[in-house]
Amino acid sequence: MKHITSRDNAQYKELSKLATNSQARRKAGRSLLDGVHLCETWLELRGHPEQAIVAEGALQNPEVAAIIARLEADHAHVLCLSDQLYHAVSQVEHGVGLMFLIETPNKDVPHALSVNAVLLDNVQDPGNVGSILRSAAAAGVKEVYCAPGTAFCWSPKVLRAAMGAHFVLDIYENVDLPALVQGAQIATLATSGYAAEQLYQLDLKRPVAWIFGHEGQGVSDTLLNGATHRVIVPHLGNVESLNVAACAAVCFFEQVRQNLG
Structure with missing residues (x-):
């Protein structure tokens, strides 16, 4: 010592x-x-x-x-x-x-999405990013891809919020998300408060890539247009939308529920 x-x-x-x-x-x-x-x-x-x-x-x-x-x-x-x-x-x-x-772990980005994954499009709050990583790891998600502008996953605040989730995930940063979505081998699901397709109507008994966007602006139009599904999490209260980390947790564990069922 x-x-x-x-x-x-x-x-x-x-x-x-x-x-x-x-x-x-x-x-x-x-x-x-x-x-x-x-x-x-x-x-x-x-x-x-x-x-x-x-x-x-x-x-x-x-x-x-x-x-x-x-x-x-x-x-x-x-x-x-x-x-x-x-x-x-x-x-x-x-x-x-x-x-x-x-x-800091650093891997080459795979050529195509093929397993359960999360794509973060300009999610800027470190607490939200850390919470999403923690929920993703708990739900069995394998990969996380972050666009430029997303909070740095290995920053102290994200690390504390994720509580060790980093160590069971493959995390890729500064990724060209539109190109990744275009070449995906699995369904890509972009969340939006204006989508017509409800989360609970989807078949999630298969690998999918979830796309979550900026806390205020949501998923970019480019990614919304490139995704195979635009998805809304229905809610009953008189609020405009869910916090992005809460939305992600609901989506992940609906997939868990379907696969356990």
Whole structure:
């Protein structure tokens, strides 16, 4: 375990930049997982991080101590920061004092949609994106494709909202969604508050690609026109539409209901 107590340490400066600057994270291809739950889930599903960062005081926490002991037994890289230095870089208020530095997963986009997937068209709120990822993973969705303008999936806020869903999904960013829809081998379902086809009228006992759009403007006309179905989630209350994350959850679990039935 390496200990750092000075803000002038070069490694600490680099870590601070990654923790506070999204452009730095994108450029470096690195992400930070903050908190015991995310770190434990990564460890179980993906293996060792590039580096574990722990606050000195957190070593007294039994959960943190167990994770650090496991990593040290495997000769993994562990960096211990003074509590003051750690909390200066952590983005989680009242966090437990553990982060993992990981290489941001990056895969080539498949040639065609063929399994249950989610397409996010300019969904900008990190909380919504994280909630959609969490619901998608719970519903057995395999792939997520994000258009430019969609919140960066590996940002701290999305990671916290998704609660580890990232690690069981294949996530692709900056994707040309119209081209992907055009070459899809499965039905593509674009949600719209003005569609005529109701969600509960669809046959969802097959792989489909769900398309969800911007919180205010919805799915773009290009994607609406290219989708095989335009779908509305019917509701009884006097409201214009559902929140996009709530809409996605309803759609995913209607598909689950049909397949379980």
